[in-house]
Amino acid sequence: MYNSSNLKLKFAEEFSLLVRAKYPIIYVVTAEEERAEKVIIQVAKECNPIREVFCYDLIKGFDHSGTGKSNFLHALEKLEQESATAIYVIRDIHHRLTEQKTDEQITRQLRNLYRHLRNTRKTLVLLSPILELPTELQEQITVLNFPLPDSSEIRLAIKQAIPDVQIRLNDLEMEQLIKACLGLTRDRILNTLAKSIVQKQYITVNDIDLVLAEKQQRIRQTEFLEFFTPQETLDQIGGLDNFKHWLIQRQQAFSDAARDFGLPNPKGVLLMGIQGTGKSLCAKAIAHLWNLPLLRLDVGKLFGSLLGQSESRTRQTIQQAEAIAPCILWIDEIDKAFGGMSGMSMDSGTSQRVFAALLTWMQEKSSSVFIVATANNINSLPPELLRKGRFDEIFFINLPNHQERKQILKVHLQRFRPESQDFDIDRLAQIAEDFSGAEIEQAIIEGMYTAFNQNRDLVTEDIVMAIKNTFPLASTAREQINYMQAWAEQGRARSASSSGKDLGFSEITGITTDVS
Numbered sequence: 001m002y003n004s005s006n007l008k009l010k011f012a013e014e015f016s017l018l019v020r021a022k023y024p025i026i027y028v029v030t031a032e033e034e035r036a037e038k039v040i041i042q043v044a045k046e047c048n049p050i051r052e053v054f055c056y057d058l059i060k061g062f063d064h065s066g067t068g069k070s071n072f073l074h075a076l077e078k079l080e081q082e083s084a085t086a087i088y089v090i091r092d093i094h095h096r097l098t099e100q101k102t103d104e105q106i107t108r109q110l111r112n113l114y115r116h117l118r119n120t121r122k123t124l125v126l127l128s129p130i131l132e133l134p135t136e137l138q139e140q141i142t143v144l145n146f147p148l149p150d151s152s153e154i155r156l157a158i159k160q161a162i163p164d165v166q167i168r169l170n171d172l173e174m175e176q177l178i179k180a181c182l183g184l185t186r187d188r189i190l191n192t193l194a195k196s197i198v199q200k201q202y203i204t205v206n207d208i209d210l211v212l213a214e215k216q217q218r219i220r221q222t223e224f225l226e227f228f229t230p231q232e233t234l235d236q237i238g239g240l241d242n243f244k245h246w247l248i249q250r251q252q253a254f255s256d257a258a259r260d261f262g263l264p265n266p267k268g269v270l271l272m273g274i275q276g277t278g279k280s281l282c283a284k285a286i287a288h289l290w291n292l293p294l295l296r297l298d299v300g301k302l303f304g305s306l307l308g309q310s311e312s313r314t315r316q317t318i319q320q321a322e323a324i325a326p327c328i329l330w331i332d333e334i335d336k337a338f339g340g341m342s343g344m345s346m347d348s349g350t351s352q353r354v355f356a357a358l359l360t361w362m363q364e365k366s367s368s369v370f371i372v373a374t375a376n377n378i379n380s381l382p383p384e385l386l387r388k389g390r391f392d393e394i395f396f397i398n399l400p401n402h403q404e405r406k407q408i409l410k411v412h413l414q415r416f417r418p419e420s421q422d423f424d425i426d427r428l429a430q431i432a433e434d435f436s437g438a439e440i441e442q443a444i445i446e447g448m449y450t451a452f453n454q455n456r457d458l459v460t461e462d463i464v465m466a467i468k469n470t471f472p473l474a475s476t477a478r479e480q481i482n483y484m485q486a487w488a489e490q491g492r493a494r495s496a497s498s499s500g501k502d503l504g505f506s507e508i509t510g511i512t513t514d515v516s
Contacts, residue, residue, distance in 0.1 A: 011147055016043045019051070019087065023142050024117035024124060025110065029315075030146030031129040032185050037089060039146075040125060044087050051121070052086040062088075072096055076109045085121040094132040107134060114140040131312045145315060148323040154181045154189060161190050166202050173205045180211040183324035184218060215293075215324075224301035224313055225320060228294040228330075230284035237278055237285055238411050238437060239404025241498035243395050247289055254290070254326040254368045266392050267362065268329075268371030270385075272378060272493060273397030274481055275473060276438030279374040282397075283330040286372060293327045295320070299337035302354060310350050314357045326368035335375040338382055355382070362390045377480075378487050386492070395496040396488035399436055399474060399481070404497060405429040408437045412444050417458060424460045431467050434474035443467045 018026055030036045037055065044051040056062045061069040068075030072093060079088050096103045113124060126141070133141060149157065155178055158167075169177060181189045192214045196207045212229065219227040234244050252258055253266045269286075271279040287294035302313045321329045331337075338355050362371060371391070375381055386394065400408055406429040413423055432440055446469075447462030474481055488495070 011144065012039050012043055015040065015144060016046065018142060018144075019043065019047060019123050022118060022121070022123075024114045025126065025141045026123065027126045027128070027131065027133065027141050027143045028146050029128065029131045029143065029312075032146065032148075032187070033091065033127060033129075035149075035186055036127060036146045040087060040089060049085055049121070051123070052084055053089060054084075054086055055089040055091065057091040072103070073105050073109060076106065076113060079122070079124065080109075080113055080116055082122065087123045087125055089125045089127050091127050093126050094128040094130045097132045097134055097137070107136060110137060111140060131315070145319055147319070148183060149181075149186050149189070151178050151182065153186070154178050157186050157190060158193065162193060162197065162203060166197055168202045168204050173208070176205075177203075177208050177211065180208050180215065183215055183320060184211070188214060188218065219295065219320065222313075222316065222320065224298050225317060226296040226298070228284065228287065228296060230287045230294055232281055232284040233288050234285050236411055237281055238406075238408030239400050240278070240282070240397065240496040242494065243282065243397075243496035245498075246393065246395075247286060251290060254292070254370075265326075265366065265368045266370055267365070267389075268373065268391045270334075270391045270394045271372065271374045271397060271496075272381075272394060272484075272488075273376070273496075274399055274436060274484060275376050276436035277397040277399065278437045279397060280332060283328070283332070283372040283374065286370075287328045287330075290328070290370075292370070293324055294330055295324065295327060296330045296332060299331060299334065302337075303350060310354050311357065314354050318357075318361050321369045322365075322367045326370070328370045328372055331371060331373040333376065334373045334385070335377045335380045338380075338385070359384055359390065378484050394493045396484075396493035397496045398485060398488070399434055400440075401497065402429050402433075405432055405435065405440065408440050409444075412441050416444060416448065420457070422459075423463070428460065428463055428467070431464060435467070435470075435472045436474075439470060439472050443470055446470075 015026070015028075028036055028040075037053075041053045044053045054062050054064050056068060056075050058070060058072065061067050062075065062078070065078075067078045072090075075090065082088075093106075096106050117124060131143060133143070155174075158178075167174075184192075189211070192211055193203055193207065196203060196210060216227040219225045234247070237244070250266055253263065271282055273279060283296075284294065286292075297317060302317065303310045317329075321327060338351065373385075373391070384390075406425050409423075409425050409428050409432075413420075413425075417423075432443065435443070443466040444458075444463055446466035447464075448458050450462045450465065451458040487493075
């Protein structure tokens with residue numbers, strides 16, 4: 001049986017509840033073996049009656065008897081024979097429970113133990129960094145994820161490990177350091193800071209960047225999450241005034257003042273629209289504006305070849321994001337990952353289970369993880385994703401209008417030619433009708449190649465010729481774009497541009513609202 005962590009209960013409280021309720025077998029997923037065992041020992045001391053804790057690994061056997069060295073099956077048989085009121089912790093059994101090489105004897109013995117333990121005051125804890133659980137054991141075993149350290153634990157760990165005289169941080173800088181440490185294990189935090197102390201004897205504000213670099217490395221190891229420190233700003237986005245205003249209103253959404261006011265944490269936003277209109281740039285600009293870390297989720301890499309691996313990676317993603325929170329989780333091109341979910345399943349239901357897990361979390365999460373999902377193909381999006389409660393708002397990003405094209409041209413020309421103002425922006429915007437922001441940028445680059453090859457500076461005519469020689473997506477995919485625009489105009493999304501209609505409730509009721 002899978003038991004998702006109750007957000008209102010800390011791990012120790014929930015684990016204690018399961019032990020006192022005589023749950024026979026509990027699978028604790030964590031890379032912090034030592035830290036988890038300390039919590040288990042503390043819970044055991046607080047039980048009535050007090051439980052002893054006996055740990056086992058394949059090399060040393062049980063720590064109180066040495067029984068079961070090099071033999072998991074023997075260790076499990078020994079546990080069944082024991083009469084103590086105790087918690088038995090078995091480390092690293094996941095190696096024997098992978099679907100490809102499940103040990104049938106161990107699986108059978110675990111099922112036998114389940115029947116035996118439920119009538120005793122003995123609890124079996126399977127402690128592993130990876131969740132591997134064959135189908136036949138899923139009803140017998142309860143899974144708990146051991147959380148990474150929160151802010152208070154990190155502060156205490158730093159205080160206990162590093163003398164005050166070696167910490168040269170004011171209160172604000174210490175808060176920033178602790179915030180940077182969120183999402184890392186206790187050992188990785190202390191090892192990173194220890195390296196700094198060895199190098200220069202002190203912890204200073206410069207070590208915040210060192211911790212962030214360590215976090216980037218840790219997240220990179222997951223393969224399906226990528227850590228960004230975005231530099232893109234709202235000024236680099238041409239147009240989209242409705243969307244920008246919406247973001248600025250929520251700039252302090254994760255502050256203590258917002259919580260004191262009674263505002264819930266915002267859930268997220270879905271950005272739908274035509275390719276090249278700046279959806280990815282928007283995701284990065286949100287993180288910069290709100291000064292939050294940005295995690296990009298590659299949904300395709302969530303899917304593994306082993307049974308249960310995809311679901312395990314999904315849980316890791318959620319745990320990692322919530323540990324780093326407040327943060328932004330960017331799910332790029334979500335339509336490609338979960339397109340056609342209503343059709344026949346070709347992967348034994350894995351896609352549906354991963355999708356359902358993400359949807360449930362998006363609906364019920366109270367953590368300060370803001371989701372930014374982007375999509376190009378409206379047709380393939382499952383209707384469940386668009387239901388109210390998944391996102392705070394759905395924005396449609398259309399092809400830029402004339403004024404927005406002028407803004408986009410100014411942004412890119414300022415980037416490529418900051419010292420030159422001698423361009424006919426109005427003319428270029430007129431000629432580039434139906435061009436996306438990405439296509440406008442590419443036309444400027446193409447014009448620069450022409451000027452470079454002729455050994456002179458860029459002029460308006462170079463860009464004009466590049467535009468005229470370009471066939472925009474609006475020409476080659478006209479039917480698809482027309483469908484997307486019609487879809488948005490039916491009241492299913494809000495216009496990101498102030499010059500268009502606010503395609504919201506008023507459109508559905510037939511009341512036209514001009515927000516230009």
